[in-house]
Structures are given as C-alpha cells and as structure tokens.
Amino acid sequence: MIKILVTGSLGQVGRCLVDQLSTVDGVDFIALDREELDITDSSAVADIVHSFQPDVIINAAAHTAVDRAEDEVELSYAINRDGPESLAKAAEKTGAAILHISTDYVFAGDKDGEYIESDETGPQGVYGKSKLAGEIAVANACKRHVILRTAWVFSEHGGNFVKSMLRLAQTRDSLGIVADQFGGPTHAGDIARALIEISFSITQKNHNGFGVYHYSGLPHVSWYQFAKYIFDEANEQALLNKNMSVNPISTSDYPTLAKRPANSKLNNNKIQSEFGIEPSDWQLALKNLKQYTS
Template identity: 75%
Template structure:
C-alpha cells in the first residue's frame, strides 16, 4: 500500500489533498499541520518520517504572507528553506520521494512571455528569495524530488483573492484592481490532484524525471480580468444583484511592502509531457462560488 505524508495540512493545498485522499483507496496517509509537526525542528521531522516510513512526502507547508515576509525574514527562511531541507533529508534517509510546492515569485517577473523551468531566477522579495532557497535545499538534500512552482492559488479554504473579492463586494460599490500584473490563477484542488497523480506515478515505478515543474492555471489574465470574471460569475450565481464595478489600476497606484512580479505566466508543457497533467482550468473552478463564502 502506498503511504503518503502531508505537511501543511491546514493550508489551501493541504486541505484539498486531505479531501481527495479521503476518497482514494489503496493509499494510507498522515496529514499534519504546524501544530502537529514543526518542520523547522529536524528531530521531530526525522522521528515522524522514520516512524511512518512514507513512500512520498508532500510538503505543502510554507510561510506565504508575502508582505509580512519583508519583516519576518528569519521566520520566512526557517519555514521556506530550513523546513523543506529537514523534510528532504529525512526523505533521503528512507528512500522516499519529496514533492515540494514552490512559487512564481522565484522569478523577477520581467520576462516577455511564459517562464519555463530552466529560466533564470531572480526573486525580488524575501518571500521569493526564501522559497528559492527552499528549492535549492530540497534538490541538494534528496535526489528523488519534484518541485512544483505554481501561482495565484485560490480555493474554498483559507484566505485568497477570490474570497477577498466576494467579501469586498458585500461592502463596496467600486473597487480598483491591479491590471498590469499577469499570471495564471490556479485552483488548489487541481494542484492537489496533480500531486496525487505524480505520487502514483512514482510509487508505481514509472520512469519519472525528477526536478522542477511548473503548474498553474490557464488562460493567463491580469488581476483585473480575474476579478471581473469572479464578479460576473457571482452575479450569474445569484450572489450579487449586479457585477461590482471595478476600475483597472497600475501597480504603482497600489504600493505594497513586497514587490510583486509583473509577469507570473508559467509554461505548463513539461508537466503535461511527463505526467499528462493539463493546466488548471480556473474558470471552471469558479462555477460554485457559494462554497467560497462558508
């Protein structure tokens, strides 16, 4: 029987993983949140891993507060670099594979067109720098590693752009939304499904090319276009009487402590070629917005 260990089980991807694995036969899994496993404690990580002896470890734990990371530098590196290293080292000791989630923020965001896996990195803030450090640590510590870079994650769980837009629509008649940052909104449930499919390929002995993969949603849009679609869907689903009026604004009009990539477009061809995993269809994931308000 396949055994999977999940860290960060209360995050967006972690919760989706648990939901999907609960309905999957022939897989035994343990899902731990930060209160149950501090990934920055190498002793605790090794104890859990050597006791459960999973075939695959999925690290969905991360410090994702992009703006707070500019102040919480040590914490960001502890969770985004040191924790993944601890997990990867423990995986290597028992011959397990590690699937680690990373981000579009490892890129500068100044490229024309889509980013591919071997493009030069150039993170602009602490979040991106700490996540890139985590990628490097995982790759160095465990040779059986899959690093999944994703972007603009949303789901029914936790805090995200979709839920923020629905909440703001209740109290605002007009919103200004950034229109000069572009990327692929990615449904966390699709990320979870991709991770489970990759785990199955690994445990079934398929010829797997370990390394870095990109996985995000299509089509690519701006935050403004994404918000517009959310409000159209909310209106059609009788959650709003009419779409909330939104105005396109520039990044310069909405200053934040951390710099965001202007271009977060990730190319998905490699993951499709290797595993048959198609990009996340984010418009489809917006078809039941009532689930995002609970």
C-alpha cells in the same frame, strides 16, 4: 498501498490534499498541521518520517505572507528553506520521494512571455528568495524530488483573492484592481490532484521524472480581468444582485511592502509532457462560487 505524509495540512493545498486522499483507494496517509509537526524542528521531522516510513512526502507547508516576510526574514527562511531541507534529508534517508510546492516569485517577473523551468531565477523579495533557497536545499538533499512551482492559488479554504473579492462585494460598489500584473489563477484542488497523480506515477509506475515543474492555470489574465470574471460569475450564479464597478489601476497605485512580479505566467508544457497533467481550469473551478462564501 502507498504511504503519503502531508505537511501543512491546514493550508489551501493541504486541506484539498486531505479531502482528496480520503477518497483515493490504495493510499495510507497522515496529514499534519503546524501544531502537529513544526517542520523547522529537524528532530521532530526525522522522528515522524522514521516512524511512518512514507513512500512520498508532500510538503504543503510554507510561510506565504509575502509582505510580512519582508520583516520576518528569519522565520521565512526557517519555514521556506530549513524545514523543506529537513524533510528532504529525512526522505533521502528512508528512500522516500519528496514533492515540494514552490512559487512564481522565484522569478523577477520581467520576462516577455511564459516562464519555463530552466529560465534564470531572480526573486525580488524575501518570500521569493526564501522559496528559491528552499528549492535548492530540497534538490541538494534528496535525489528523488519534484519541485512544483505554482501561482495565484485560490480555493474554498483559507484566505485568497476569490474569497476577498466576494467579501468586498458585500459592502462595496466599486473596486480598483491591479491591471498590469499577469498570471495564471490556480485552484488548490487542481494542485492537490496533480501532486497525487505525480505520487502514483513515481511509486506505482516507476516514473523517474524528478526535477522542477511548473503548474498553474489557464488562460492567463491580469488581477483586474480575474476580478471581473469573478463578479460576472457571482451575478450569473445569483450571489450578487448588483454590477460591481471594477476599475483598472497600476501597480504603482497600490503600493505594497514586497514587490510583486509583473509577469507570473508559467508554462505548463513540461508537466503535460512528462505526467500528462493538464493546466488548472480556474474558470471551471469558479462554477460554484457559493463554496467560497462560507
């Protein structure tokens, strides 16, 4: 029996973790949302970890509002750096491992080709800078850490690009979608599955592959290509009865408060080699789009 503590249980990955852990044998877990555990409260974090004595802490809590982060600097760092540091310190004290979710935004996005884990970081905005600070804090506070960088997360839960596209299609006949930003759409359910596999590897198989890993979806596409695929699938699955006109636009045509990486392509080779975990199959995850419409 392994004991897992999940934070951020109402987020996309958090909800998928709860769904999957509920069906896995040999796991005793508790999953807490922000109301039940504010990770920025170091005393509360220390108390729950001391009380539950988890073997693994999976931190799925984060401040992910990229544009709002530019104005909410203090809050971003509290949630994305200080909270993870408190969890990592508590993990170190009790002998637990910590699995911490990070982001493609730690990179500048100006590299040609895929980013590997050892590439130089260079976040462009508050969100990326606070997440990078969280990575450093976790690594410094707990020797038994896995930092999982991912990108373009979507799921049946919460708000995300897939759900937004399907919602807009109900009232619009055409959309302009950014075509000069590239990355790997990643299903939150696949991220959850990867985190559970890693949890078992490091607790049941004495696997010592701690460090930083990239995990995202293939094939890499632009937001424009992703949107077109979503609408094609929606028509194929009889969720749309019209052909959406999707027009490619540039990043400059769609200004945002925070700068987005032009290249969010993450290389998955290390996690495949170390844990045998395959990249997220985002096309397969879109085979039942009705789940994304509720």
